[in-house]
Amino acid sequence: MLEIKDLKKAYGGDHPVLRGVDLSVRSGQIVGLLGSNGAGKTTLISIVAGLRSADGGSVRVADIDALRDRRGAARHIGLAPQELGIYPTVTVLDNLEFFARLAGLSGGAVRRRSLEVAAALGLGESLKKKAGELSGGQKRRLHTGLAVLHKPDLMFLDEPTVGADVQSRTGILDIVRSLAAEGAAVVYTTHYLTELEQLDADIAVLYEGRVAVHGSLAEVVGRYATASVALRFDGPPPALPGWRANESTLVPIEPPSDPAAAAAGALATLGDSIHSLAGVELVRPSLETAYLAITGRALTLEDDHDVVA
Structure with missing residues (x-):
């Protein structure tokens, strides 16, 4: 459904964001697209959706050349950016x-589909309420x-649960x-990594302008994740x-073979700084520790937008 090859994009001529991205997403697949601030997630999504131009490479959506036929590709795409619309x-x-109606529905299908989506998202009791009052x-x-x-064939959800309740x-x-389940390809960006674990999504990590890792959740966690420890x-x-x-956290530079022993050794060397210690957390192998091993940093809420200038 989505095939990206060697995609490149730079801003200002000397600020490369995408340095040759390769990514494929098949129908029925959920891919969690991860990356820190400036990694290129928003730029990548914007190019596929036809909102920005590319400097090189190719993008095919439902076998349509999305860089040449933006309108044709857009018919297959749904996009929910982080900013409310x-x-x-x-x-x-x-x-x-x-x-x-903007999406092309007409007649009775407009009301039927609207009610169907409202019910699926638990908004059936709020249909007559102004959206600003929600x-x-x-x-x-x-x-x-x-x-x-x-019912797009390819769906992009960019931080869809920011500020959302349980x-x-x-x-x-x-x-x-x-x-x-209905066959759509879904690309999902989030800093709540537990959501991707709940979805059992495949994982693609954008790092230094390329997809550094792409595989199933089990493969990524199995290959990169280790138990660790954090001092808060x-x-x-x-x-x-x-x-x-x-x-406000310290984590080992290298994955410790014995996290408890690493924590004990650190505590013994803190000196007076131990008075500002808020807690010690043993971290189980997870997508979070895998991401840390791949990129050298944790994924935080600030990691939502590309740096474009």
């Missing part, structure tokens, strides 16, 4: 029906619903599963040989 002064139903989580669900009305996250994950501090962590600072 709802009309707050009209009702939930008005939002759904308006976007359904809770943050409900707005996020509506935003996602607008992008799936036309109920909204559950509803969004459910609709992602439904999309894939109140405020900036102290400098400690063999440990790397990540915001």
